[in-house]
Structures are given as structure tokens and as C-alpha cells.
Amino acid sequence: MNNIETSGSTALSLRNVTKTYVMGADTVHALRGVSIDIDRNEYVAVMGPSGSGKSTLMHLIGCLDVPTSGTYSLEGRMVAEMSESQLAEIRNRQIGFVFQTFNLIPRSNIFHNVELPLVYGGVGKAERRERTELAIKRVGLTDRMKHKPNELSGGQRQRVAIARALVFDPSIILADEPTGNLDSKTGDEIMTVLDGLHDAGQTIILVTHEDYIARHALRTVRLLDGSIESDVKNGLGAGGNH
Amino acid sequence: MKLAIDIGESFQIAISAIRANKARGVLTTLGIIIGIIAVVLTMTAANGLHNQFRQSFAAVGADVIYVSRMPWVVMGDFFTYRNRPAIELREARELEGRLRGRGIVNPSMSTQRDVKYRAETIDAMRIVGTTEKQMLVSSGRPQSGRFIMGSDVTYKKNVCVIGTNVRDGLFGSANPLNKKIKIGRAVFRVIGVMEEQGGSFLGGPNFDRQIFVPITSYVKAFGGQRGRQSVNISVKAPSKEAMEDFEFVVIGEMRKIRKLRPAEPDNFSINKLDTLVGAFNNVMGVVLLVGLLVTSISLFVGGVGVMNIMFVSVTERTREIGIRKAIGAKRRSILLQFLFESAIICLLGGVIGIVLASLLTAVINTVLMPASVSVSIVIVAVTVAVAVGVVAGFVPAWRGSKLDPVEALRYE
Structure with missing residues (x-):
């Protein structure tokens, strides 16, 4: 078996990860041997044109999918060998998703949307209430708890999504184009929230194709045609407001 | 959890x-x-x-065998039953003698007559001639007054015990006891009212629409004397468990009474609750x-x-x-x-x-x-x-x- 060295501070580690899809007669190589290590409390932006494989990489890191070959360890646990139900547990406790289209449950109110990961994690009612209220407070929406998602603005919805992502204290927050559906001012607000989470110790991986968004991160990984084109640390004061 | x-x-x-x-x-x-x-x-x-x-059939005891000319549920050719000789009152007495106390025997006959009290008339009531032993073979009890007694039968008294529907139809809420009613052309005195037993079932008899009279008065008034009307004989078995054996005893005695040779089929029918069930x-x-x-x-x-x-x-x-x-x-x-x-x-x-x-x-x-x-x-x-x-x-x-x-x- 592949033995992956994981230092105490490594959050996740990918080694020679490939992903191929068979679509009819064609085989699509979405990832062609990607290796990457991300430490705890890193703030990484993943960039690349569409078709470069960044969505696939996000899905693999988020345990929504498993690699065709190569290894992936998250907090020292090998993901490729896990069952569907174990993957669901990882997504539940270790990963917090923030999507471009918010992806809230429309019929449920804000409180219930944020509470949902705790429900699926089998947390008792009193603890759920406490943790949910805390998460909603962190994104500043305590006065909106009983509202439905369609009663909130786009920025507020994305903040609800962030609260849902962090309610279970995940190892990583995976934000996929979190500002893609927002105007630039609201987008900045969302980035400020994410920056704040990073400052508080949270590991964040951010997928974006906007340079000014990527500049919030401290490290930028660029993908092209399923391979890593560049992987650089953003210098402090390199134009970002971080 | x-x-x-x-x-x-x-x-x-x-x-x-x-x-x-x-x-x-x-x-x-x-x-x-x-x-x-x-x-x-x-x-x-x-x-x-x-x-x-x-x-409906609460009155039909589970431990009673009914000997009649016709089966209750007719299967096959109706006329083979129709041509059987009627069961006579004499045969009922003979059966009682032959059973020698092994079962209670009660003969009964029935017909339909219009019934009148002053201006009220009810058409086609079921008139049942029976004896005091009716009380031993059936569960129906009088709710007021009394049932027919042995002396009523012996002295051919014109007394009757009526069902609840008869009472309601003729008397309304008035007290029917000791009133004289006309059954066909004969006059009978009401001595009792039976308990309500419930309506008829799938065309079966309605026990609330019948009138009991002593069988002797019945013969006198409605002319069922010689072979014209058939008698139904109820025989109560000593116990439910003994029903099956007892049925053969009754069949055997009836065949002896009717002097049937071994090869001849029964010219009477044995009915019981099981048949209805x-x-x-x-x-x-x-x-x-x-x-x-x-x-x-x-x-x-x-x-x-x-x-x-x-x-x-x-x-x-x-x-x-x-x-x-x-x-x-x-x-x-x-x-x-x-x-x-x-x-x-x-x-x-x-x-x-x-x-x-x-x-x-x-x-x-x-x-x-x-x-x-x-x-x-x-x-x-x-x-x-x-x-x-x-x-x-x-x-x-x-x-x-x-x-x-x-x-x-x-x-x-």
C-alpha cells in the first residue's frame, strides 16, 4: 500500500491522483496525476480555466467522489478505500461545503438549514440548538433564524451556507466559487467572513477564477488540463487585503 | 439515538x-x-x-337436532322432499317414548295467518304451535307475562305468547296482556310477550314476528290434524359433545317409527345449526x-x-x-x-x-x-x-x- 507521510500539521494529502470518466466511447481524463499537500490553517485558492479539472479536484477533496487511481488521505485517513456510508460521515464531520448557488433547502428555515449537518451526525437536540445558534451568530444572522432562504438576500444566503459549513467544526471548508452569484460588494463581504474564519484557525480551500478573490488566499494552485501548472505562496501584501 | x-x-x-x-x-x-x-x-x-x-339464530340451539320433512337448505330436487310423508304429532310422541329421557323432545307446527286486534291488522304472521318444552330447546324467553304451560297444552287453551313486532303492531305502547286477539278466525288471549331477538337474516324467519300457541289448540284452530301439515320435532341432545352420536340415535329411532327398510333412504331431514352455519x-x-x-x-x-x-x-x-x-x-x-x-x-x-x-x-x-x-x-x-x-x-x-x-x- 502507499504509505503517505503525514506530519502532524497536514490536513490533507493527494498523491498521483487521477480521475477518468467514460462518456460513451470517449474517456475523459479530468485529472492526470495530481499531488498536493495542504496543511492545517492553510488558505488555498484553486484556479484554472473551465475544463481544467478544478471541479473534479473539489469533488475528490470533498469526498463526493473517489479517485480512479492515486491516494488521498484526509486527517490521516485513506479516503479511496472507504465505503459510501463512511464517505457520507467524512462529508458530514470533516468537510464544510460552500457552493456558488448557496444550495440551501428552500422549504426549511435558516435555523434548520444550519442545523442539518448536526441532525445527520446524530447530535442530540440540546447540543444541536447550542451549536446551530453559535454558527448563525458567527455569520451575524441571529435575527433571521426563523426566516426561509427566499426571504434573504444573496449575501445573507451565502452566509447561511457558511454557517452550515462550519457548524460541525470541519477540518476544511471547501468554497466553490462562493462569490460567483454575488455582486462585487456583497462578494467582498463574504470574503471578509471567510478571511475571519481563517484567522480563527480554519483551513479553507477556495475555488475561483477571479484573481482578486484568489488574492485573499495565502497560496494559489493553478490547474491546466488536469495537471498542476503552478503552486505558489502569495506574498504578504501582494495586492490582497489580507 | x-x-x-x-x-x-x-x-x-x-x-x-x-x-x-x-x-x-x-x-x-x-x-x-x-x-x-x-x-x-x-x-x-x-x-x-x-x-x-x-x-337471528340465537334461538336455534347449537345442541338441538331438528327433525323435519324438508331440509333447511335445499340442495338437489325439491320434489323428492315435497313428496315425503308429513311428520305427524303421533310420531313425535313415539320418538319421545323411544328416546326414554335421553333427549328433550318438543313438537311444533307453523303456518301463517292474519292477526287482528280491534282496528289493527297485521298480515301473514308466523303462528307456531308448540308445547311448554319450547323453553327447554330454545333460548327465547318471555319478557313479560308467561310462556305456555303444560296445562295449556293438555286443556287446549286458546292462549298465545307474541313477539315484540306483533305487540308493537297491534297494541303500540298499550299493555297487551290478557287482551284477546283474532288469529285467523280463532280468538286467543295474550299471556306473554317474548324478548326481542333481532331481525330476519337472508330471508330466514323473523322470530320477533311470530306467535306461540299450544300445539293442541293449534291443531284445533288451524286444522293441521292428519298428514296435512308436517310437524317439526326439536330434540335437545344431552350435551353439545354428544350431538354427533345422538344424531345417529335420532335417525335410527325415526327410521324404526317410519318402518323404513335398510335399503330405503330417509324420508325425513335432520337439521341443525351446523347446516345453517x-x-x-x-x-x-x-x-x-x-x-x-x-x-x-x-x-x-x-x-x-x-x-x-x-x-x-x-x-x-x-x-x-x-x-x-x-x-x-x-x-x-x-x-x-x-x-x-x-x-x-x-x-x-x-x-x-x-x-x-x-x-x-x-x-x-x-x-x-x-x-x-x-x-x-x-x-x-x-x-x-x-x-x-x-x-x-x-x-x-x-x-x-x-x-x-x-x-x-x-x-x-
């Missing part, structure tokens, strides 16, 4: 999903509603028939079969409707399934969510069906026969409805639970 939380969540999701599509939910349940009405009505009808049967079970079987057929067809159609709508529901919420899976829902949670939705839709249909069936039952109760929806019927109906929901919802729920999260999240 985890499962309980899962179930609670699934229940909430199901309720809110159904609330969001109220009209669709109700339309979907139409088939289930009809199916559950069929379930309830079939069971109510079966219960009603059963109760009415028991009520057999006939009743045939009727019941048909009712249940038809009910079962209607029930299963409508539940099947209803179930297919629910399955269809659940497929729609799963497809509509593909993206929601993707979101739930992304934040940690396992296949079990998704499966439960849709199974609950399906089961609750069907439960809703079941409840509506039970309410409608109860209304129908109330109508049946007033116009057709005594019927009521019992707790056990409701429990069965609810169980059936939920079971249909679970079965019909399973395949759509299974399909939803198997969705790939990445593809489900991309679904527009």
Missing part, C-alpha cells in the same frame, strides 16, 4: 413536502381512499352479516371474495399512483438530495425521507377513506343491516394504507437514495 433523529428528520421533511403540494397529495391518495373504503366496507359487511346471523359460510365466502377482489384492485391502482408521484417527487428534488448527501446524509436517511413521505400520503388517504367509509356505514346501518366500524377494522385499514405506502414508495425512495451526489448537485 441516531436512528431516532433520522426518523424525526424524515418525518418533518415528509410533512413539509406534502404541505407544499397539498392538491397533488390529495389527488394521489384518491386510489388509496377508494381502496381503504373497500377494505372497511368489506370488513364491516362481513362483521355485520356475522353478527346478524348470530343474532355451512350455508352462511358460503354466503360469507362470496362476500369476502368480492370484497378482496375490489380491495386489491383499487389498492393496486392506488399504489401505482403513489409510486408514480413518488418518482416525480424524487426527480423534482434531485438537487435537494445532492445537497443533503453533500452535508452528510447517508443513503438510509434519503431512503427514510421518501418512504415516510409515501407512507404519510397513504396514511392520509387511509384516514379520509375511513371517514368516508364510516359515513357510508352509517347509511347502510339505517337502510340495510346493522353495521358499525369497529376499532379493529380501523387498525387494519390504517395498517393496510401505510403498508401500501411503504411498498409503493420503496422503489422511488431506493432510486433517490442511490443518486450520485456530484450528479445530483449538478441537476437543474
